[in-house]
Amino acid sequence: MSGVGRGLVASADITGRATGETSVAPSRLRRVWRTTRAAISQVPRAGCACFVIAFLNAAIWGIVVPPFQVPDEITHFGYAQYLAETGKLPPQGPVAQYSAQEQQTLGNLDFFSVIGHAQMHGILTNAEDKAFRAAQGTEPSPIGAGGTSSSTNQPPLYYALETIPYWLSPSSNILTRLALMRLLSALMAAGTVLAIFMFLRELLPRTPWCWTTGALVVAFQPTFNFIAAGVQGDNLLFLTSALTFLLLLRTYRRGLTPGRGVALGAVVAAGTLSKLTYISLVPGIALAVALLMLRAMPAGRRSAFKAAAVTVSVAIVPFLIYAALNMVVWHRGGPTAGGIAAATNSALPSGGTITMNETLDYTWELFLPKLWFMNHVYFLQYPLWHVWLDGSIGHFGWLDYSFPAWVYADGQDLVYVLAALALVGLVRLRTRIFSMFPIFFCFGVMAVGLFGAIGYAGIRYRLSTGFAFEQARYLFPLAVFYGLFVVLAARGVGRRWAPALGAVLVVLAMAHGLFAETLTISRYYG
Amino acid sequence: MRVRVALAIALSVVAGVLVVDMSGRAPRTAGSDHVSALIFAAAIPGDGTLCQAMGALSADAARVQMVIGTYGRPVPPLVIRFEAENAELVARGLLTGAREGPVTIPLTHISAARPSTRACIHVNGNTKVVIGGEGVPVSAGAELVNGRQRPGRISLLYFRSGNESWWQLLPTLSTRFGLAKTPIFGDWTLPFVALMLLGVWMGTVRLLLRELS
Numbered sequence: 001m002s003g004v005g006r007g008l009v010a011s012a013d014i015t016g017r018a019t020g021e022t023s024v025a026p027s028r029l030r031r032v033w034r035t036t037r038a039a040i041s042q043v044p045r046a047g048c049a050c051f052v053i054a055f056l057n058a059a060i061w062g063i064v065v066p067p068f069q070v071p072d073e074i075t076h077f078g079y080a081q082y083l084a085e086t087g088k089l090p091p092q093g094p095v096a097q098y099s100a101q102e103q104q105t106l107g108n109l110d111f112f113s114v115i116g117h118a119q120m121h122g123i124l125t126n127a128e129d130k131a132f133r134a135a136q137g138t139e140p141s142p143i144g145a146g147g148t149s150s151s152t153n154q155p156p157l158y159y160a161l162e163t164i165p166y167w168l169s170p171s172s173n174i175l176t177r178l179a180l181m182r183l184l185s186a187l188m189a190a191g192t193v194l195a196i197f198m199f200l201r202e203l204l205p206r207t208p209w210c211w212t213t214g215a216l217v218v219a220f221q222p223t224f225n226f227i228a229a230g231v232q233g234d235n236l237l238f239l240t241s242a243l244t245f246l247l248l249l250r251t252y253r254r255g256l257t258p259g260r261g262v263a264l265g266a267v268v269a270a271g272t273l274s275k276l277t278y279i280s281l282v283p284g285i286a287l288a289v290a291l292l293m294l295r296a297m298p299a300g301r302r303s304a305f306k307a308a309a310v311t312v313s314v315a316i317v318p319f320l321i322y323a324a325l326n327m328v329v330w331h332r333g334g335p336t337a338g339g340i341a342a343a344t345n346s347a348l349p350s351g352g353t354i355t356m357n358e359t360l361d362y363t364w365e366l367f368l369p370k371l372w373f374m375n376h377v378y379f380l381q382y383p384l385w386h387v388w389l390d391g392s393i394g395h396f397g398w399l400d401y402s403f404p405a406w407v408y409a410d411g412q413d414l415v416y417v418l419a420a421l422a423l424v425g426l427v428r429l430r431t432r433i434f435s436m437f438p439i440f441f442c443f444g445v446m447a448v449g450l451f452g453a454i455g456y457a458g459i460r461y462r463l464s465t466g467f468a469f470e471q472a473r474y475l476f477p478l479a480v481f482y483g484l485f486v487v488l489a490a491r492g493v494g495r496r497w498a499p500a501l502g503a504v505l506v507v508l509a510m511a512h513g514l515f516a517e518t519l520t521i522s523r524y525y526g
Numbered sequence: 527m528r529v530r531v532a533l534a535i536a537l538s539v540v541a542g543v544l545v546v547d548m549s550g551r552a553p554r555t556a557g558s559d560h561v562s563a564l565i566f567a568a569a570i571p572g573d574g575t576l577c578q579a580m581g582a583l584s585a586d587a588a589r590v591q592m593v594i595g596t597y598g599r600p601v602p603p604l605v606i607r608f609e610a611e612n613a614e615l616v617a618r619g620l621l622t623g624a625r626e627g628p629v630t631i632p633l634t635h636i637s638a639a640r641p642s643t644r645a646c647i648h649v650n651g652n653t654k655v656v657i658g659g660e661g662v663p664v665s666a667g668a669e670l671v672n673g674r675q676r677p678g679r680i681s682l683l684y685f686r687s688g689n690e691s692w693w694q695l696l697p698t699l700s701t702r703f704g705l706a707k708t709p710i711f712g713d714w715t716l717p718f719v720a721l722m723l724l725g726v727w728m729g730t731v732r733l734l735l736r737e738l739s
Contacts, residue, residue, distance in 0.1 A: 049733045056726050063719050067707060109706055110560040117562040119683060123706035124557040127582040127641060132706055176708040212737040216730060499738040500532040506734060507536035510727060514540070517723075518547065518692075525702040526554060526695065 035259070046212050047197045054193035054219035057513065058186035061229035064517055066122060066524050067178050068111055069397055070230025071471070075149040076159070077178060077231045078102055082146045084163035089156050089330055090146030092337065097152075099144035105174050108135045114524075115398040121524055142174070151233060153332075153339035155322055157273035158236040181231045188235040189228030193219045195242035196483045202249045204432070204487070213490060213502035214483030220509040221482065222394050222516030227473055233275050234473060240271035240278060241477035245443065248288045252439040255299070256292040261307040264289070265314025272319045276339045280453030281477065284446030285315075291438055343457040348464055362462075363455025366470065378462070383470065385412055391472025394516050399471070401523045403515070421492030421501075422485055429491065447478055529738045533731060551689040554698075556587040559645070559682040563593040563658030567678030568669050572602070572652035578669040578679055582641030583608045583617055586698070587684035589630050590619060593658030596626045602651035606631055610640035617642065630685070645682060657681075 043051075068074050078098045082090050085099070096103070106112065109132070114122045123129055146152065165180040197215035204210045218224060227234050247264045254260070268285060271278035289311050296304035323335035334341060346354045361376045366383050379386070385408075393411045395402050402408075426433065433440065454474050461469035476482075486509075490502035559580045561567075570576045594601055604621040616638070619631035649655050659680035662668050669676050692699075696716075703716040 046733060046737050049729065053726055053730055053733070056722060060719055060723055060726070063707075063711070063715060113560045113562060119555075120558060120560065120562055121555060122560075124555070124702050125582070125584045126701070126705070127584070128557070129705040131581065133709075171709075173709060175706075176710060179708045179710070209738040212733060216734075497528065500528040503529045503533050503734050503738050504536045506730070507533065507540060510730065511540045511543070514544070514723075515547070518544075521699065521703075522692075525699050526692070 043194070043198070044201070044208070044211075046208065047194055047201070047215070050197050050212060050215040050219060051190045051194040053216065055186050055190035057219055058189040058225050058228035059183060061225040061517070062179070062182035062186055064520055065226065065229040066114075067109065067175055068106065068230075069115070069524070070226060070232055071398055071473075072150060073230040073232060074098065074102070074106060074111070075151040076162075076233055077181070078144060078149060079151050079154070079156075080159040080162035080166060080181065080231060081142060081177075082144050083156065083159045084166040085143045086146075088146075089332065089337075090149075090152040091330070092146065092148040092152050092332060095145035095147040097144070097147040097149040099142045100140035101142040101174050102144070104138070104140050105136065108132050116400050118397075118401045118523060121526075124525070136173075142172070153337040153342060154233055154275055155273040155319075155336075155339075157270060158233040158275070161236070162231060178231065182229060185228050185230060185232060185235040188239045189224065190219075192224075192235075192239045192242045192479060195239065195246045196480050199242065199246040199249060199480045200483060200487060202246065202253060203436070203484070204429075207491075209499045209502055210487045210491070213499075213506055214487040216506045217486045217509040218479050218483050220506070220513035221392075221479075222396075222513045223392055223472055224476060224479065225513060226394075226396055226516075226520075227476070234476065236274035237271065237278055238476050238479055240267055240274050241281065242480050243267045244271060244281065244285060245446075245480045248285070248292075248442065249436070249439060251292050252288075252295070252436065256289075256296040256304065256307045256311070258303075258307045258310045261311035262314050265311045268311075268315035269318040272315075273322060276336060276343070277450070277453060277474070277477070279340075280449040281446045283449050284442050284444075287445055288439060288442035291442060343453075343460065345460060345464075354459055354463060359456055359459050362459040363452060366455050366458065367451055378459070387468075387470045388472055388475060389415060391470075392475075393512075394519075395472070396516065396520060397523065401519065403519060418485070418489040421490075422488035423492070425488035425491035429488070443481075447481075450475070450477060527739075529735065533734060537731070548692040551691050553589075553685045553688075554690050554695050556684040556686045557584045558684060559679070561660050561679045561681040563681040564660050565658070566593075566595055566656035567659030567661055568657045568671060568676060568680050570647065570649045570655045570657065570671055572649060572654060574672050575646055575648045576657070576669055576671050576680065577644055577646040579644050579667055580608075580642065580682070582643075583633075583645075584684060585635070585638060586686050587617075587633060588687035589632050589685040591628055591630045591683040591685065592680065594624070594626055594629050595656040595658075596653055598626070599653050601626055601629065602649055602653045602655065604631070604655070605648045605650070606633075607646045607648075608633075608642035609644050609646065610637075611643045612640070614640055616640065647680075 068077070075097065079090055081099055081102065082088075098106070110120075110122055114120045123132055162181050162184055165184050166177050169177040169180050171177075193215050196218050197211050200211040200214040201208075224238070227238075244264070244267050247260070247267055251260045251264060268282070271281070289308055293304050293308040296307060326332045326335055326337050332338070348354065358376060361374045362378050364371070365374065365378050366387075368384070369382070370377065389412060390402075390408045393403065393408055454470060458469040461467070486505050487502070490505055491498045493501050568576055590606060596602075601621065601624040606619045606621070607615060608617040610616050615636045617633045617635045619633040621629055621631045647657070657680045659669075659678050661677055662679050664675045664677050667679065669678050669680060700713050700716040704712040704714070707715075
């Protein structure tokens with residue numbers, strides 16, 4: 001036994017309290033394990049099947065998309081590699097963003113000539129591949145300097161999890177590690193799909209076909225899968241967001257208890273530690289927790305307060321620790337490592353300042369038609385179609401290739417039809433939905449928070465850099481509503497035909513994914 | 527029954543569209559020199575020659591595409607040569623009677639004994655020609671115009687012979703699919719992925735039949 005081990009045993013034996021704690025801890029762990037197992041055993045077989053289907057589909061995408069071709073994958077991998085190699089978060093600063101190993105690999109892959117140029121395919125011949133392998137054989141250092149990149153100011157949870165496949169990799173080859181790390185993203189995507197399945201089960205417990213339909217349309221959604229294909233922090237954001245909606249709905253239906261409070265708090269903590277975007281959902285979540293507490297009060301004020309306090313504590317404490325560590329130990333330039341400051345900086349390089357009026361106009365125009373009194377024109381095309389719908393149908397790679405134009409035009413027509421059907425479906429389900437109006441109101445506040453965050457950061461980025469900020473994937477924390485929308489549309493045709501339409505819509509989603517994959521193959525290999 | 531019929535029809539339509547899509551014939555790429563035609567990166571005077579270092583020309587490269595500008599004049603005859611390290615001619619092409627813009631030059635492979643290491647373009651006649659590419663610092667990889675190094679590289683896109691369907695390209699795609707990825711992957715990866723996808727589809731259809739019927 002090591003000296004440290006001996007010391008731990010001795011201290012546990014000497015003080016009765018310490019001995020007591022060591023015996024309590026395993027029993028608590030056993031209880032948590034039993035609860036987790038019981039929760040997993042409650043997942044219907046169809047939910048497990050959706051999980052497996054989603055995982056395999058995302059894993060296929062992970063093989064189809066060449067290394068580093070998922071948006072921002074180079075920076076996300078760089079963060080995870082730095083953390084894996086040093087055990088520390090990137091210090092940021094004007095030093096190299098990537099390790100010599102990653103930098104050299106990007107150069108050998110001709111990465112910078114491929115992104116943004118759809119006619120450039122990268123390495124296509126055996127001779128080029130041989131030269132690539134030979135150049136890779138020089139084995140430069142995988143330890144970088146952790147310089148500032150677009151992801152280094154994000155919290156570390158996703159990257160900490162990615163260090164597991166990084167180190168489990170049987171080879172130190174960067175591309176083998178990347179391939180394994182991509183599988184973890186695929187696993188998170190599958191978790192998101194399962195959470196959507198469970199959300200729909202909670203919402204519509206008497207119609208099991210709806211759960212499968214809603215989950216599968218997300219499982220085959222190509223933009224969702226393109227992100228799931230890569231090392232990308234958004235994957236954990238999507239998972240924690242979907243779990244948040246699930247747990248809020250579940251708690252609304254079943255009541256707030258300390259146990260559910262711990263689960264909800266843990267998911268919120270994981271969300272805030274996955275990506276700062278998640279914070280935009282927090283006002284809505286806080287409102288929902290207040291609502292849940294109020295609903296729990298008739299059964300006992302004290303227990304309601306206790307459950308709410310547990311929820312808030314479990315949610316907040318990890319983030320506070322992270323913020324304190326950023327400031328005191330890691331010295332990463334503020335509690336959020338400069339992440340919030342970068343997204344909310346209103347000063348323009350030209351010297352001007354972005355006003356709140358401009359921000360509100362921008363955010364409105366980003367999602368809704370411009371009103372007569374709005375002076376600023378920020379978009380030449382209506383973003384609801386051009387950014388959000390077309391982007392969801394598919395703008396792939398580093399936004400450098402897409403479907404033929406007719407696909408987007410027909411997609412718009414299809415959305416009109418589905419929206420009309422969903423409206424009918426909503427009317428048919430009005431009793432059920434309206435009985436849950438308060439929690440759906442909170443979901444609405446969460447969605448508005450997300451829209452606001454996108455608009456707030458978007459106008460600052462656009463006016464500072466001249467580049468567009470918005471991408472359809474930014475709305476994917478609301479993926480549960482994508483599944484719900486399709487389910488409502490299917491229900492719009494009436495009880496007799498609804499499952500048949502649901503099946504057709506799933507096949508349509510599968511076809512959407514399939515042709516996005518063939519498009520991707522033609523982009524990079526054709 | 528309704529779900530079965532709906533699934534059968536929907537899957538048949540998807541299969542039909544996939545067959546039609548895969549059967550579409552078009553020019554297929556055979557690689558490039560990894561340079562995009564972003565600007566006119568080279569100016570070759572009449573009777574001048576541009577040479578630049580490059581990777582090996584693929585054996586299936588039957589045509590090369592460049593973007594050429596002549597300021598409204600007819601494009602003069604051009605000769606493109608791909609040479610090995612010892613100046614041995616690997617392949618060559620001749621362009622005549624073209625208009626400025628993207629031009630495609632058919633290639634004739636002369637020798638496959640050694641890989642090409644540089645491409646040279648000779649402009650016949652008196653017209654100055656500019657060629658699309660990227661600006662790069664003067665270095666060993668930069669272009670040489672009449673023997674003098676210039677800060678640019680021209681873009682060369684290679685295409686395979688004729689028009690091909692995706693079915694015809696499948697063996698080539700299988701090879702390409704395993705390149706520049708983890709060494710675990712290889713020629714087997716694309717067929718494996720196709721089978722995996724088929725399995726996912728079959729599993730999904732089975733699940734839909736079980737849950738929605």
